[in-house]
Amino acid sequence: MQKTVEATQRDFNTIRTGRANASILDxxxxxxxxxxxxxxSLANISTPDATTILIQTYEKSTLNLIEKAISLSDVGMTPNNDGSVIRLNIQPLTTERRKEFVKLAEKYAENNRVAIRNIRRDAIDSIRKQEKAGEISEDESRDLQDQLQKLTDQHIAKINDLLKEKEKDITTV
Structure with missing residues (x-):
């Protein structure tokens, strides 16, 4: 479940917030x-200021390949290649675009909440099988299921907190 919360954070890092952030390109x-x-793996990515991402390749031959990959990706930015580095200028987000990014963040959060609930369901099935096999008592089974539910609630709350924080980042102008 903790890995799912970490995956949610990684997903959120790929969403633009109007400020330059190298993790957009992850x-x-x-x-x-x-x-x-x-x-x-092919370039050094830095953010010299709040509106620019600077990409310095380790090999000059990869410059055009990187530019093409960024253009084809869903990042939504046009790379500027000056022959030695690639610059990505972060445009201010429109209200409409901010709403789209909030919806995307909500979608990521919901997918990961479902993943946590699936983990809970699998664990409960395992506990019930152990109970039927006589490996654990009915009381132990109930206690384990209660503990599992509390753990699930904690991790879902963490995802909700991350979502609120990301929504705040996206909507802040």
Whole structure:
């Protein structure tokens, strides 16, 4: 369940908030010698100011490949290649675009809440099988299920807190 909460945070990091953030590019894959390779493996990504992401490649030959990968990705930014580095200028988000990003964050949160509930369901099934097999008593089974529900509620609350924080980041102008 903790890994699901961490996955939610990683998903949220890929959503633009109107400020430059290198983690926006975490899901960008570059076709490098026929193999999809994460962008951060091929270049140094930095944010010199609040509206610019600077990408310095380790090899000059990958510059055009990286530019193409960013253009084809769903990042929603146009790369500016000056021959040695790639700059991504972060445009201010419109109200409509902010609403789209909030909906995307809600979708990520709901998918991960469902994943946590699926983990709970599988664990409860396992507990019930142990009870039927006589490995644990009915009281132990009930106690374990109660503990599991409390754990599930805690992790879902963490995801909800992350969602509120991300919504605040997105809607802050």
């Amino acid at each position: 899901k960008v894959m570059v076709e490098y010698y026929g193999t999809p390779t994460p962008l951060k």
